[in-house]
Amino acid sequence: MKVHVDMEKCQHYGQCVFEADDVFSLGDDGKLVYKADVDDSRRSDVESAVDVCPMQAITVE
Amino acid sequence: MKVLIVGAGLAGLRTAESLRGAGFAGEITIVGEEPHFPYNRPPLSKDALANGLTIADLEFKRRESIADVRWIFNDSALSTNYAERSVLLESGRLESFDILVAATGIRPRVLNVPGAEKSKFSLRNFTEAQELRTSMLGAEKLVIVGAGFIGCEIAATARKLGINVAVVAADPEPMFRPLGAEFGRAMRERHEAEGVKFHMDAKIAGYLGGDSATGVSLESGEEILGDLVVEAIGSLPNTEWLAGGELDLQDGVLVDSSMRATAPSDLSVYAVGDVARYAFDLFDSTPRRIEHWNLPTETGRRAGKSIAHFLTTGEVLVEPVNFVPSFWSDQYEDNVQSFGIPGIADSINVVDGELAGDCVVEYLRDGKVVGVVGVNTSAKLAPYRKRFQEIN
Incomplete structure (x- = not known):
């Protein structure tokens, strides 16, 4: 599955990190880093990350 | 079914x-x-x-x-x-x-004081946000009743738009109940540096103005006047x-x-x-x-x-409530993020930075961490949040 974060919207809160820390992380500079190609087995947690994003900046295909 | x-x-x-x-x-x-x-x-x-x-x-x-x-x-x-x-x-x-x-x-919630029937602004839904925006854009000064998150966020937004702001509230400090006096004071100072005028510990006697409220009077006799009033008292x-x-x-x-x-x-x-x-x-x-x-x-x-x-x-699912309450608030360039229930703490401990700047603050009750709040420190909060799973 393809994960996309709209970096115009993202405010780097890192709520997504708690749902799927193998996909999303915050760097030392506080900025969000994420994997764009993610195995389908991770869909449930990634969808949870989509749900909890305060800025609703994450989309999944 | x-x-x-x-x-x-x-x-x-x-x-x-x-x-x-x-x-x-x-x-x-x-x-x-x-x-x-x-x-x-x-x-x-x-x-x-x-x-x-x-x-x-x-x-x-x-x-x-x-x-x-x-x-x-x-x-x-x-x-x-x-x-x-x-x-x-x-x-x-x-x-x-x-x-x-x-x-x-x-x-x-609506404050029940003389003049309460005068029209005021509140902010809970999209329509109210549109109405407030339209009126704010033509205003020079906003009077905000209430110093919780909504009141403080509106204050910050109004300042960004170049509108003068007076905040009037019964509590001793902004965001007093969720975040306590020390953190609240630091947040008040951030707002004051941006030009917001605070009237805390205020006892509001009534709303002033015609059909639309344009200010409040306090029991002390002081009057705080503007072009419009926003009520944000919970x-x-x-x-x-x-x-x-x-x-x-x-x-x-x-x-x-x-x-x-x-x-x-x-x-x-x-x-x-x-x-x-x-x-x-x-x-x-x-x-x-x-x-x-x-x-x-x-x-x-x-x-x-x-x-x-x-x-x-046919059976009720029994599973403990493992939710960690979380919120964030953007005020000016500062982003406040909280995990846990800081409002039930009896003391705080600044574990990173200082209250006046970027910081991580632990909230303790009987020596146990019940909340952690960060200002511009999202990336540092993860280990603190994880500790809530160890409390009980």
Whole structure:
């Protein structure tokens, strides 16, 4: 599955990190880093990350 | 089998998604009092106010799995008939249910003082945000009654737009109840540096102005005047329509860990989101109604799963409430993020940085960490948040 974060919207809160820390992380500079190609087995947690994003900046295909 | 969800906000949406996710194939109806699909409210006091977002910008994505949900907009619940298993709507329509989910959220509290009938602004929904934005853009000075998150965020947005702001509040410091005096003082100083004038510990005697309020008078005799008044003094849960049954409606709807309302002879009523009151088992056994943004999602997910489990097995799902309340707030360039329940702490400990700048602050009760709050330190908060899982 393809994960996309709209970096115009993202405010780097890192709520997504708690749902799927193998996909999303915050760097030392506080900025969000994420994997764009993610195995389908991770869909449930990634969808949870989509749900909890305060800025609703994450989309999944 | 029919699930009736009253309230078309985030909690109602997540309940419907969770029901479908857990395999519930029956009918789902969602009743909303606004003409909109569920939308994200936090931007209402920030981006929507500063930049005039459209409802399309704010609407949540709706999953394919809930495409068959029946939506009733522009209508709200008046009363519940528990014996007949139906809810009477404002329009006169009667909606039956097998399972009822209360997701009616909250409404702004109103200060009952002389002049309270004068029109004021409040900020809970999209329409109110549009009205406030329109009026703010033509104003030179805003009087904000209340110094909670909404009041402070509106103050910050107004300053960004070049509008003068006076904040009048009964509490000793802004955000006093959720974050305490020390953190509140530091936040007040940030606002003061941006030009906001605070009148704290204020005893409001009445609203001033003509048909529209333009200020407040204090018991001290002082008058604080502007072009318009925003009232942001907290909220009340919308539960009146649930009266007449066995539900505990003292402050929202008391529910158990499955989000089922505690009614001895009725297993079919649930509550989710801002209207639900329950014990946060990671902290203690006191039921609390906490209005933080992540909880409609947590409670909606839990309710959907519980209802599906109950309908399949006839048994109530028993699972502890492991939700960690969380909120964030943007004020100027500062971003405040909180995990846990800092409002129940008796002391704080600044563990990184200093209160006047970027910082991480632990909130303790009887020496145990019950909350952590960061200012511009999102990346540092993860290890602190993880500690809540170790509390009990």
